[in-house]
Amino acid sequence: MKLTVLVDNNVYIDHYYLGEPALSFYLEDGNEKILFDTGYSDVFIRNAELLNIDLSQITKLALSHGHNDHTGGLSQITDLFDQKKPQLIAHPLTFFPKKEQDLAIGSPVTIKDLEREYELLLTKEPVKLSPNITFLGEIPQLVDFEPRLQVGETKITDTFVPDYVFDDSALVFEGTDGIYIITGCSHSGISNICEYAKRVTGNQTIKSIIGGFHLFEENIQLEQTIEYFKKNQINTLYPCHCVSFPAKAKIHYQLPIQEVGVGMQIEWQ
Template sequence: MKLTVLVDNNVYIDHYYFGEPALSFYIEDENEKILFDTGYSGVFKKNADLLNIDLSQVTKLALSHGHNDHTGGLNMISSIFTRQKPQIIAHPLTFLPKKEDELIIGSAVTKEDLQVDYDLLLTKEPVKISQNITFLGEIPELVDFEPRKQVGETKLSEVFTPDYVLDDSALVFEGHDGIYIITGCSHSGISNICEYAKQVTGIQTIKSVIGGFHLFEEDLQLDKTIKYFKSNQIASLYPCHCVSFQAKAKIHYQLPIQEVGVGLQLEWK
């Protein structure tokens, strides 16, 4: 399996790609070519072109959740997928309207828009999207230090109600030596995601985690998250997108973390 970072907040020195506060990964596993999130704008396509990645060959498009820093690029997909239409996989709540105060933070493309041209699979349950990769669906609360936190509001019926981002999901790759976890923002809690990935796959060894961990403050949750990482002896950590410098520094003090930036490529077996 090969993963390429198409969009992240960070870009490497002397590597001239485009960055934005968002996330998108391109993943190849066996015969499947998977786009995981689309960033905030068309930057994912610009970077793919610079990296010589042909997005028109994508077979699956998986969305971690419905916030616009992960779904904003959906506005562009009709111009990319002209020869073949990838299946789109997401949680059923992904495309509901979302706002924070008066700011619209949800997907500008609706479920109804996508269903016209795409096979749209909306699932709370885990589902295989390639030979070795599973979309985890809805993540349960499995640890006591990562309760669901409100992020703005969502329109579940006629009115807006507090949004606890139940649509937040992730991917897990089953390698020869353990599992590798790929997250978008981890609103569900990065440790909850890791624990659920172990349950779904039946594999207890976590080799690596890449993505947004949604950690910002130096607080008890961060301390317990570091303890969780250490107890699971995770070999490599790649926090990016929605992880503050302070959180990265505190993790790195106890567990070496890897720098992530647009253009990073990882290969897992």
């Protein structure tokens, strides 16, 4: 399996791609070409062109959750597919309106729009995207130090209600030596995601994690997360997007982390 970072907050020095505070990964596993999240804008398309990645060949599009730094590019991509309709996989709550005070923070594209362009699969259950990659669906509460936090509000019926981002999901790749976690923002808790990936795959060996860990403060949750990584012997970490510098520094002091930037490619077997 090959993963390419199309969008991240960070761009490497002397690598002339575009960055934005968002996330998009491109995955190739066998015959499947999977886009995981679309960033805020058309930046993922422009970076893909610079990286010689043909997004018109995408077979599946998976979304980590409904916030616009992961779904904003949906309004830019549909013209790429001509007559083909890729499958789009997401949690059922992904496309309900979301706001933070008066600021809209949800997907700019509605379910009705998507039904015309994609084979839409909205699911709370895990779904195989390829022989080795699984979309995890809804992440249950398995770790007591990662309570779900409210992020704005969502409109599921007639009124806006507190949003605890139950649509937040992730991917897991099953390799020959263990499992590899690919996450968007980890509103569900990065350790919760890891525990559920172990339950879904039946594999207890986590080799690596890449994506947003949603860690910002130097607090007890960060300390317990680091202990979880150490207990599970997760020695290769790629925190990006929504991980603050102080949090990265705190993790790196005990477990060396890898720098992530647009254009980075990883291959796992």
